[in-house]
Amino acid sequence: MLETVDLDLKLNRAAYDRIFRPLRDRLSLLQRMVFEAQVPVIVVFEGWDAAGKGDCIEKLVGRIDPRGYEVHFLPKATEDEELRPFLWRFWARIPGRGDMGIFDRSWYRRILGERVEREVPRNVWQRSFDEINQFERTLADDGTLLVKFWLHISRAEQRRRFERMERSDYESFRVTGKDWKAHKRYDDYREAVEEMLERTSTPWAPWTIVAATDRRYARVKVFETLAEATQRALDAKAAATPPPRPPPSPASKSPAKRRRAPSPALAHTVLDEVDLGKKLTARQYEVELARWQKRLRELEYVCYERRAPVVVVYEGWDAAGKGGSIRRVIGGMDPRGYAVIPIAAPKGADATHHYLWRFWNKVPKAGHIAIFDRSWYGRVLVERVEGYCSEEQWRRAYHEINEFERSLHNFGAVVVKFWLHISKATQLRRFQERERIASKRYKITEEDWRNREKWDLYRTAVHDMISQTSTSYAPWTIIEAEDKNWARVRGVRTLAEAMAKRLG
Template identity: 45%
Template sequence: MLRKWRFERTTEPEEVHKAELKQRRADLAGLQQRLKQAGLPVIVLVEGWGAAGKGSVIRSLIRELDPRFFKVISVSMPTEEERRWPFLKRYVQSIPEAGKVLFLDSGWMDETVRERLQGGLSEREYARRLESVRMMERQLAAGGYLLVKLFLHIDRERQRKRLKKLASHKDTAWRAGENDWRQNKNYGRTLDAFQDFMSATDAPWARWKVIDGSHAVRAQLEAADWLYHQICTALDCRPAAEQPKREWPLLPMEPLSQVRLDQALGEKEYRKQLKKCRKELAELHNELYRKKVPVVIVYEGWDAAGKGGNIKRLASALDPRGYEVIPIAAPTHDELARHYLWRFWERLPKTGHIAIFDRSWYGRVMVERLEGFCSEAEWQRAYDEINEFERELTDAGTVVVKFWVQIDKDTQLARFRERQNTPEKQWKITEEDWRNREKWDAYEEAVDEMLARTSTERAPWHILESVDKRYARIKAMRLVIGAIRQTLDR
């Protein structure tokens, strides 16, 4: 891409390019309504050398667009606050909703290359970063997003001249930053780093387009042409992202029908264990905060299985300033208009904090699967996507604990009837609960597959036998304590 690049010298008059550019801008504006009608979200990543014209290209691309349907984000290096989340979080949470366009002035490439060149990433960490980027781009493309990736290229001498010109004027001197001068000083090394990143992240569904930034108007025209044709092609036929065949290190899970549910705990022993677990969790929460370790706890289970009471006892031991319980309901309009994992990336805890999810991203392979809210291809693909998502969390140092709260069908019926007959509990029972009960066997089959395909070594599933709620509560607290201790003791 870059190593063999030859810069062209143009003899064509600039006025010719300006006329063509004006027409192409109009063409892009005309596509906006089609984007909206098709529900096609577009991400335009503009990377390149300092002073290569990235800002000018973006200004040119958006000039005739309706500002209600696009957004521009100028991405700087992450703040100390942003570094308290996984690397991908700030990029995923900015993705546009269906029918809209996001322009990124630099992004995950610039951040990664900078950190690598400045010694902030080991070769192992760099390789892992590349894998994260490939995963994100593939998941977005598979979820219906169009990714357009542009790289503005200039030679060393032209970059130096432009930086000097910017630095010579008080109103533009800020645009010739320290990193830009560092690039120019180490041009060859930086060129190799750009090339390596682009080669590793070039895919049929997310190609890199190198644009000669030597001549501003011509570069803007080439960018507009490329974006226009990419959108037109995607409107006709979106590029399919292929899920790589991956063997996950899975732990064996027994089918729900074989889980013993006769475990019980007496009231006296329960109170004793509850007091002990609360004390341990409170101490561990302080250590988590001090060592900046994030924790994600996921609760899934049958209706009336006791998730709420279990969460309540677990949370009672924690500092309320350092945790959040997140109930997950049906997705809102904004959430439906984005990738299904977006709303969960949004809610991840920062380092030192705990997020407890009352239902989670596993709805994709349960309720969405069984109620027909997604296609079979989508929920089949979701097992690997979820494993990848959880790997991103654990790679970032997050403790992930996942619970399935298990009861039998008779216990559920008894609890449903109790709720119906108790005025203060009637809000807990809905027609949907009864409707889901009728699909018990189908749900059980889906849950068995979910447990078998997503109980990884890093993020295993734990079954909470909850016919006796007291037993399930203490077991959950002990498992959380054990998982946190295992991480803190490393």
């Protein structure tokens, strides 16, 4: 999931000043409401050393009524704590109803530092994933709101920060040999972080990854996320509790009155980083396509021999060129080895079953390749945007989909997912072209135009989808699709490379 994070995200001072103050006030109001609603809140800050956890916590508690929170900084377990199950010292510190517990590092130590530094045996940290998920589910079921942040910076940025701290008279003591040692193992830690995010991002306690290169950006992201989550928890509690009778006097004004601020649209998404200028000449296209199609045919055979199934997902904007790309993928392949599965709105039995049902039904046999032209991601795209499912349902779906794809991976499948990206202007051009050319007219409908009007809502949904479901076992590839030649070759090539990698 980390690869989807744009570490260059920044907020200039002017924008920050404009956004941050109202956000801070909103959060402070929400905290009072949480107290009145007696909801316990747990906020977890994990992240790279020097990523700015301290700064975020400082800013956060600066605006909260000090009677309402406690910050827990728990370094390595003491000798006495070592004599209990590792969750013991965290259980002891969970907040009561209406309180907020802020954890500067947490129970995730077990599967980060303690794991990487081999302070606990493998079977112990492996088991901890279950114990952590159970711990968090037990609290969430009882009404606790859990918000977890991973503050992310690059290895180079971490080095810069350590060096800057070493040069400072006041901060040099904070950088130790141990920090530098951990820094050298950045890649080992990163692998552990990926697994942590994948295995413990649950519907009841999801992770939020914060790009923390820029402090202002990080603070805003943390505050916004926390405000959103708090608001949702209050709404859920209000929905579950019958509303109190209206107060007898019209003068009564409680600060706890329900207010629902509209959620701010995402200013920045993973799509913004895509370089839409990529292209191939006709000649390059021909050579490259032929080369990778040949490779794909060889690999198709290896898959068959080794009984490895392959699952390919094509998603993308309308008119981004999914159909044409899929035709190039199968262009060189043996038709006995693959199936293309087009997915439209569910009808008949598909509509009366669980949404994952028809996709499970289409799982390829071992040794075969299934190419989905649209997929189970409809749940978090069109169904989310058009309101065909509830917010609770699409939020839960990220986790369900990750579990589904993990099952496929466990079975030995190669899972490859493409998002075909074009600009809004290019989409318009292609729509108009489709309307002009008789042979293409069937491809454009009223619905396409309607979807287009919701571009920004889809953009947010795509961002959430990619950041929540890009996993080490089923990563997303965003394909630059302004130039069809480039997009087609990129698809064939990425698929071939993924297959080659898994098949050794």
